[in-house]
Amino acid sequence: MAVSLDIAHNSADPAAVSAVKSTPAIPRIVEDKPSLIGLNREELGKALATAGVPERQIRMRVNQMWHWLYVRGVSDFSKMSNVSKDLRTKLEFAFTIGRPEIVTEQISVDGTRKWLFRFPSRGAGKPVEVETVYIPEEDRGTLCISSQVGCTLTCTFCHTGTQMLVRNLTAEEVLAQLMLAKDLLNDFPDADAPEGGLGASTSNRRRITNLVMMGMGEPLYNFENVKKALLIASDGDGLSLSKRRITLSTSGVTPGIARTGDEIGCMLAISLHAVTDELRNTLVPINKKYNLETLLDACRNYPGVSNAKRITFEYVMLKDVNDSLQDAKKLVKLLAGIPAKINLLPFNPWPGSPYECSDWEQIERFADVVNAAGYASPIRTPRGRDIFAACGQLKSTSERLRKTEREALEKAQAEGKAQ
């Protein structure tokens, strides 16, 4: 297949980026105040105590805040109608519950939305920009969130892998992607509705039913923050996403796999992409540290794994690289005994990418082998290609900004205006 992608819609091209037209007035994060978002109950209790909430009230207030923050989704203390005005003022003075800035929103012809969210630096370096993608389907709505800005790993087919790690996201920042996406999709009950009453969106079905950590970054290299955010997202008294509908995808950071099962308990996806160590060392270089045998052993022992709770193995289809029928047969053999699903990902090209996507007929032939071995092997339809939102295409502008700045500096230097 000739690789052709309409990169005019790439977010690097400001002309093609639709500015956010009708953003509702959503309060922004106040940079110099700590956020209450992303704290677990114990930390939230401690934070409330520092704002003067008496010890005997802490438990009750934590529950109250949890409901306002994660069930009603308020981003403004003044909406907390059953909290006294005096306490609301104290909280507002000490904390923020605002959202990141929405830099751009792009909507694909297939309904996929991609947002670029900007988080303040909070005193460390520059603000960072993060891409978050929403994929609506007939029976579900999936939000794909990021765990890092950039990535330390350098998988050769992945656009994020070409960007150096800028930094890990905090638990607040991981979770805020979900919160702001819910705001923008009207997926919280209307916070203005009477306490306990149902707001506008609850009469419809949920818009975000599934959460996948498949955006930028390697989630298991930011384990503590990802864990905290996912435990809040799945808390039954809050955002209430079922752990069966939360999937963490890893390139194979083997020591983090058992911890994911034990401490988070969500679904697991493995970016496999090759069936020999030799090829995987090139495509997914972390394989040099944790080879296929080590990785698949960790999968076999994944806490909670069963036929009802299978591990998803992702396999990107790269023309003449990993897409032979022999590869397909080896794949099936390799996964024998592991409760597994196989997801074939047509390669999503990006400008300068060194691969082509396999021919469609070859993907189908590959899928037939996998199917014949008893795996329902859905070929994942790429979504949001026109807005550069498909798997592995996310790349923050944080690096691009630096590049622009560098170019400006170089220009100024050439003109003798700077040292």
Ligand code: SAH
């Ligand atoms: N770092 C994690 C999660 C983010 S990547 C991981 O590697 O699993 C999410 C998925 O997109 C991974 O399976 C990754 O291998 C895949 N991917 C990356 N680049 C891609 C591309 N250009 N085309 C298709 N899939 C890609």
Ligand code: SF4
């Ligand atoms: Fe990082 Fe995942 Fe991309 Fe590899 S595929 S570079 S681990 S984001």
